Amino acid sequence: MPMLEVKGLNVHYGAIHALHGIDIAVEQGQIVTLIGCNGAGKSTTLRTISGLIRPSAGQILFEGKPISGMPAHQIVRLGLAQSPEGRGIFANLTVAENLDMGAFARSDKAQIAKDREHALTLFPRVRERLKQNAGTLSGGEQQMLAMARALMARPRLLLLDEPSLGLAPQIVQTIFKIIREINRDGTTILLVEQNAHMALEVAHHAYVLEVGRIVMADDAKKLAASDEVRKAYLGIG
Amino acid sequence: MPTLIEQARSNKPAAASILPRAIWPLLVGLAIGALMFYVIGPGMGDYPSKIVLIAGINIILAVSLTVVNGFTGQFSMGHAGFMAVGGYVAATITYYGSMKLFGSADPAGGVLSFTGGADKPTALARWGDALFIGSCLMGGVGAAIAGYIVGLPSLRLRGDYLAIVTLGFGEIVRVLLQGTHEQIQPWRVEDALAKPVYELAISLGGPKGFQLLPTYTTLFWVYLFVVVTLIICYRVKNSSTGRAFLSIREDEIAAQAMGVDITKYKVRAFVLAAFFAGVAGGLYAMDIGAINAGDLGFLKSFDIIIMVVLGGMGSISGAALAAIILTILPELLRNPPPVWPVGLVLIALIAGVSSYRKRFRWKPIIVIAIASTLLEVGRQIALSKGINVADFRLILYALLLITMMLVRPQGIFGIHEIWEILPGYARREAARNGARGGSQGGKP
Numbered sequence: 195m196p197m198l199e200v201k202g203l204n205v206h207y208g209a210i211h212a213l214h215g216i217d218i219a220v221e222q223g224q225i226v227t228l229i230g231c232n233g234a235g236k237s238t239t240l241r242t243i244s245g246l247i248r249p250s251a252g253q254i255l256f257e258g259k260p261i262s263g264m265p266a267h268q269i270v271r272l273g274l275a276q277s278p279e280g281r282g283i284f285a286n287l288t289v290a291e292n293l294d295m296g297a298f299a300r301s302d303k304a305q306i307a308k309d310r311e312h313a314l315t316l317f318p319r320v321r322e323r324l325k326q327n328a329g330t331l332s333g334g335e336q337q338m339l340a341m342a343r344a345l346m347a348r349p350r351l352l353l354l355d356e357p358s359l360g361l362a363p364q365i366v367q368t369i370f371k372i373i374r375e376i377n378r379d380g381t382t383i384l385l386v387e388q389n390a391h392m393a394l395e396v397a398h399h400a401y402v403l404e405v406g407r408i409v410m411a412d413d414a415k416k417l418a419a420s421d422e423v424r425k426a427y428l429g430i431g
Numbered sequence: 432m433p434t435l436i437e438q439a440r441s442n443k444p445a446a447a448s449i450l451p452r453a454i455w456p457l458l459v460g461l462a463i464g465a466l467m468f469y470v471i472g473p474g475m476g477d478y479p480s481k482i483v484l485i486a487g488i489n490i491i492l493a494v495s496l497t498v499v500n501g502f503t504g505q506f507s508m509g510h511a512g513f514m515a516v517g518g519y520v521a522a523t524i525t526y527y528g529s530m531k532l533f534g535s536a537d538p539a540g541g542v543l544s545f546t547g548g549a550d551k552p553t554a555l556a557r558w559g560d561a562l563f564i565g566s567c568l569m570g571g572v573g574a575a576i577a578g579y580i581v582g583l584p585s586l587r588l589r590g591d592y593l594a595i596v597t598l599g600f601g602e603i604v605r606v607l608l609q610g611t612h613e614q615i616q617p618w619r620v621e622d623a624l625a626k627p628v629y630e631l632a633i634s635l636g637g638p639k640g641f642q643l644l645p646t647y648t649t650l651f652w653v654y655l656f657v658v659v660t661l662i663i664c665y666r667v668k669n670s671s672t673g674r675a676f677l678s679i680r681e682d683e684i685a686a687q688a689m690g691v692d693i694t695k696y697k698v699r700a701f702v703l704a705a706f707f708a709g710v711a712g713g714l715y716a717m718d719i720g721a722i723n724a725g726d727l728g729f730l731k732s733f734d735i736i737i738m739v740v741l742g743g744m745g746s747i748s749g750a751a752l753a754a755i756i757l758t759i760l761p762e763l764l765r766n767p768p769p770v771w772p773v774g775l776v777l778i779a780l781i782a783g784v785s786s787y788r789k790r791f792r793w794k795p796i797i798v799i800a801i802a803s804t805l806l807e808v809g810r811q812i813a814l815s816k817g818i819n820v821a822d823f824r825l826i827l828y829a830l831l832l833i834t835m836m837l838v839r840p841q842g843i844f845g846i847h848e849i850w851e852i853l854p855g856y857a858r859r860e861a862a863r864n865g866a867r868g869g870s871q872g873g874k875p
Contacts, residue, residue, distance in 0.1 A: 246687060270690035282685030284678050286846055295678050298671065299690030347690065 203252035230403035275349035285329030296346025334365035390427035460658035468651035487653035493738035495707035501745035504680025511731035512601030517709020521570030536617035563647035567713030574709025582698035608724035640723030648718035743842030774803030
């Protein structure tokens with residue numbers, strides 16, 4: 195049984211039909227990516243899974259348990275954390291306080307302290323900035339903070355929404371290296387990306403979204419080699 | 432492996448260690464209240480101590496509104512409405528309660544008493560102050576219930592829409608209270624005794640206001656509640672509930688993604704703020720000896736908002752300081768004292784310090800000199816023409832706010848407390864965290 199299963203997901207924004215029956219399966223221990231251009235519905239899919247948007251039809255199963263329509267704050271407690279698009283850090287709180295907020299749904303102090311150490315080992319740049327207001331960080335540091343904060347919820351499934359958004363190529367490389375490390379430590383990851391090149395490189399499995407529909411789904415290596423994806427998303431050939 | 436709940440239970444501190452933490456704010460409150468009542472109040476004389484008392488009530492109002500408008504970032508414009516609910520509940524219980532229990536609506540002294548009250552019609556009347564303080568707490572509870580009822584449906588709204596709903600709430604409260612029946616006058620105790628309780632509860636004086644209430648409020652009670660309010664709000668700010676409030680202010684979506692039930696926490700903020708506003712309403716009613724819903728409309732709400740904005744949205748000490756300034760300022764304006772000596776002292780200070788540091792600064796000196804001169808000229812004109820400057824205080828408020836928004840839009844202290852912006856705070860804080868050791872201290 196896959197860890198996360200999305201079946202026939204439909205989402206409407208008022209009269210606009212944003213998602214037309216999306217089917218996704220995320221196997222435990224994998225990195226799965228959703229790629230596609232602007233407005234394809236990638237972020238909408240992610241936000242629906244994490245409970246920020248209510249689906250109009252369809253089913254979402256997390257470890258076999260239906261979670262569609264459940265409020266976001268309860269979904270976090272099940273072990274499914276999200277690093278929102280545009281990072282969504284708490285600008286007027288310090289970096290340390292931001293990390294504490296990541297563990298808001300937990301009360302096991304000893305384990306929180308350990309997870310915090312682990313997150314700070316993964317993101318040494320965040321450790322350097324602990325006392326600063328989060329709003330004073332650079333874009334890359336903010337992204338790292340958002341990911342470290344999501345890890346503080348000790349998720350079994352981590353949802354990452356466009357971690358490369360607006361970052362310099364070198365920082366993007368670092369971020370993706372860390373995504374791999376997080377996955378190696380045992381966290382399953384669902385990654386939404388416009389940077390198809392990087393996403394297909396780290397992912398095990400990939401889905402291609404076009405205007406609210408899944409048009410291709412395959413092993414990430416095979417997709418990266420396919421002519422259509424190379425032409426449309428990787429700009430090769 | 433133990434479940435999360437078991438782990439949480441093992442983290443719960445023992446009752447013995449909670450008790451002192453729970454009690455010392457109360458002791459500090461009692462001490463400060465007694466100090467205000469026995470030493471500072473009599474030392475200042477009647478009129479100034481009345482101003483200090485009103486300043487205390489305003490501190491409670493401003494600090495409690497900071498929980499909603501400052502911490503949680505929700506713009507409430509109905510704080511006076513909660514104050515009115517609390518004030519009327521407290522006034523009803525004290526006034527009709529006195530009639531039922533003591534057979535008279537006069538203040539009764541005795542145990543817990545600071546009001547004197549020489550002749551006691553019954554032995555029960557020795558508990559007059561206890562009745563008063565209990566009714567103030569009930570006023571707080573009544574206001575908190577109102578906060579919950581308003582909160583549930585309306586806190587799903589955001590920004591301007593919420594502001595409009597809270598504004599509407601304040602006006603509804605005002606209109607409802609002004610529509611109540613004629614009050615039963617204090618000399619008709621038998622009528623009050625004959626009537627059932629629910630009928631008394633709607634005989635609140637209507638548009639004339641609820642009058643001739645026993646005046647129990649003293650500096651002691653006000654400053655006891657000021658201290659308790661300040662400490663509770665400060666503790667809330669640094670608790671996990673407070674973090675949830677702050678995270679909602681910063682980014683609602685991200686707060687949800689962290690597992691914060693944003694509607695629940697917004698309602699909590701409203702209920703907490705409404706409780707203190709209700710207590711303040713009770714203190715206010717039994718200070719003046721009357722409460723009139725007409726005085727507690729949106730203008731009063733705006734007064735409180737101005738204190739919060741001026742102090743800094745999110746700063747408890749800032750709101751308290753602004754409440755003090757904005758209470759004393761209009762009184763000073765009644766008969767404005769010359770400010771140029773203060774200006775001279777400031778100029779001397781700045782000149783001294785800046786030349787000592789070898790970075791002489793002309794700009795603040797010129798600004799202060801011009802401001803002192805203008806203020807003195809204005810004062811002389813007002814004196815010679817017999818103008819009461821206090822009549823223009825709303826214009827002055829507006830000018831003050833406009834200047835504030837231009838020069839320092841985040842308020843006096845922004846989202847920080849007074850001690851956080853003092854020099855050396857960051858250093859001391861780092862030392863404290865270093866001593867606690869481990870995960871808090873970052874390695875460079």
